[in-house]
Amino acid sequence: xxxxxxxxxxxxxxxxxxxxxxxxxxxxxxxxxxxxxxxxxxxxxxxxxxxxxxxxxxxxxxxxxxxxxxxxxxxxxxxxxxxxxxxxxxxxxxxxxxxxxxxxxxxxxxxxxxxxxxxxxxxxxx
Numbered sequence: 001x002x003x004x005x006x007x008x009x010x011x012x013x014x015x016x017x018x019x020x021x022x023x024x025x026x027x028x029x030x031x032x033x034x035x036x037x038x039x040x041x042x043x044x045x046x047x048x049x050x051x052x053x054x055x056x057x058x059x060x061x062x063x064x065x066x067x068x069x070x071x072x073x074x075x076x077x078x079x080x081x082x083x084x085x086x087x088x089x090x091x092x093x094x095x096x097x098x099x100x101x102x103x104x105x106x107x108x109x110x111x112x113x114x115x116x117x118x119x120x121x122x123x124x125x126x
Contacts, residue, residue, distance in 0.1 A: 009117055011102040011110060013095070022064045023095055027057050031092045034070060035084040043082075065091065 014024040021027070026047075033043035044054035062068045069088030073080050084092065104110040 009114060011104075013099050013102060015095075017064060020060055020064070022061060023091065025099075027061055028092060028095050028099075030054060030057055031061075031069065031084055031088055034082050035089075035092075038081045038083060040070070040072070040082045061091075 012025055015022045029047060030043060030049075033046050034040060037043045037046065040054050040058070041051050044051050047054075058070050062070070065087060067085065067087050069085055069091055070082050071085050072082045101107060102110055104114050
């Protein structure tokens with residue numbers, strides 16, 4: 001079950017194993033921000049999540065792939081950091097490609113499914 005809110009109907013892609021979301025929109029965004037920032041703490045701040053939550057997401061991803069998606073170096077006088085590994089980039093590239101495949105602008109199946117929805121959707125009941 002998703003807890004995010006969307007003003008318009010949309011598709012969200014998740015890779016799930018048992019009860020764990022191995023990869024989804026939030027984890028993909030985290031990978032991208034770590035790649036851009038070179039730091040888990042900076043990436044988590046940019047995304048408005050705690051450092052602990054970012055590490056939990058990274059740990060979940062790393063448990064299911066054959067090698068880590070994020071490589072870290074310890075802090076100290078030289079400063080620490082994190083970078084997306086080649087496997088992490090490959091995973092992210094495939095995930096983003098699948099997301100593009102689901103977009104109603106490019107997928108006839110997504111367009112057809114969205115066309116079946118009423119134009120005036122009622123507000124959610126929560």
